[in-house]
Each structure stands twice: as structure tokens, then as C-alpha cells.
């Protein structure tokens with residue numbers, strides 16, 4: 001059986017049984033088990049690296065083109081990234097550490113582009129060569145293709161490191177946190193965002209909660225689990241945010257109607273006419289907008305469906 005990343009326990013009881021609900025990359029069934037020592041959720045069995053690789057579609061992230069629809073989509077993506085941009089800007093302002101900001105798992109680099117426009121020095125890192133190329137071409141964000149724990153970076157050289165929706169995908173999140181500790185300049189900040197398995201969405205939706213993302217999420221953190229993981233790596237959490245306009249309302253919409261999720265339709269290459277595509281996009285958008293009040297209320301109660309933490313080395 002897989003081991004719990006927080007307490008090391010190898011026992012646990014199955015909670016849900018499921019497969020790839022969103023992208024349909026496999027029909028294989030997995031269990032989500034609850035650790036019998038600390039209560040944290042994890043995927044079981046863990047797929048091998050070769051198998052896991054097949055569950056990541058190659059067109060997993062957004063590449064803008066010059067069409068009107070694409071420009072509209074980029075405008076929307078910029079609008080909904082403002083929680084991330086605001087949170088990290090505040091962390092950099094508080095830290096006063098020197099050096100660039102590194103985004104681990106930068107994808108097409110839109111977040112880095114927005115930070116660069118605000119006057120910050122930025123760097124990206126991604127597994128995908130194509131993503132790194134897009135980050136550079138479209139956002140003027142220099143990005144390297146590397147394994148973070150072995151990235152060619154000087155120790156104590158970064159003002160901040162961001163990992164948005166990264167650690168829940170890793171076999172060994174602790175290796176990433178140890179590398180972050182090594183690379184941060186004195187006073188530097190680590191910002192980690194994960195889906196929150198203690199959220200109202202998670203509790204109400206159970207196996208159909210989008211934040212579980214079987215089989216791509218190897219671990220499903222509650223906010224308290226993430227805090228323990230960070231503490232175990234020598235970090236102290238100084239700030240939390242439970243709302244993300246990008247993630248929380250859309251997560252609820254995709255939980256309720258995975259077949260309407262635009263990224264899932266793109267990844268699955270669903271055949272649809274222009275009219276059908278527009279209609280589905282509009283229904284999905286209406287669902288997202290109607291999910292905003294619920295997402296805002298659960299976040300205000302400290303039970304948002306994602307959590308962003310700012311941490312420093314005490």
C-alpha cells in the first residue's frame with residue numbers, strides 16, 4: 001500500500017472508489033484511502049511514473065492564439081488570476097528578500113507574465129518543453145525545463161517560490177519543499193496552493209468533488225495536512241487564503257458537470273459544432289458564475305475548496 005506523506009503511515013481504509021472522471025484518460029479504478037493514523041487522504045494504489053505520465057494529456061494547458069475567442073479567454077484568465085497575483089505581490093512586499101520569483105509548474109506562464117508586468121523579476125520551471133517555450137514567447141518569462149529538486153539554480157537566490165496545484169501531484173512533495181528551503185533567500189517566501197479536502201465542497205460532493213482529480217492527485221490535503229507538511233519541512237505559515245476566483249467556482253461547476261468543463265472537452269477532443277461549443281461554454285460560464293456566492297461563503301468560513309499558504313523559514 002502507498003504511504004501517507006504527512007505521518008508516514010501505510011494503513012488506511014478506502015473512502016471512495018473511482019476513475020478519471022474529468023479527462024477519461026483511463027478506465028482503471030483507484031481507491032482514495034484515509035490514513036488510519038492522521039486522517040489524510042491519498043490515492044491507492046499509486047500508479048507507476050510511466051503509467052501516471054499517460055494520465056496527463058499533452059494539451060493540458062492554455063495556449064492563446066490570435067482569434068477573438070482566444071483573446072476573450074485570455075482576458076478571462078487574467079481577470080480570475082488576480083487572487084494569485086495579489087497574494088504573491090503582498091508576500092513579496094512583506095518579505096523584502098532579493099532575487100527573482102520562481103513559479104514551479106509555470107505552464108504557459110500567464111501568472112508570471114502578470115507579475116512581470118507589475119515590475120517583478122520572474123522565472124518559470126515546467127516539465128513540458130512546449131509550456132516553457134510558450135511562457136517565454138508569449139509572456140517574456142524565462143522558463144527552464146527541469147526537475148525542481150535538481151534545477152540549475154543558486155542556493156539562497158530566490159525572493160519567492162510559488163507552487164500552484166503542484167504538490168498534490170508529486171510522489172514526494174517533501175523533496176520539493178526541501179529544495180525550496182535551499183533556494184530561498186533569507187526572508188524569502190514559499191507560496192503553496194492545493195485543493196482543500198476539508199472544504200465544504202469536498203464534504204458535500206465526496207467522490208464527485210473535482211479537487212480529488214483521480215488519478216492525477218496522489219495526495220488530497222486538508223488545510224491542516226498542508227500546514228503539517230510545511231512545518232515538517234521547516235516552514236512557518238504566516239498567511240492563508242481560501243478563495244480563488246479562478247479555481248473555486250469553476251471547481252464546483254466542473255464537479256457538477258464534468259462534461260461541460262472546457263479544458264476537459266479540449267483534452268478529450270470532443271467533436272462539437274461551433275454553435276454547440278458556444279452553447280456549452282455559455283452554460284458552463286453561467287454555472288461558474290452561479291457558484292461564486294457558495295464559493296465565497298465557504299471561503300469566508302475558512303472552508304474554501306482551495307487554500308493558498310504563504311510560508312517562511314522562521
Ligand SMILES: [Zn+2]
Nearest residue numbers: 004007035038
Ligand atoms: Zn497519515
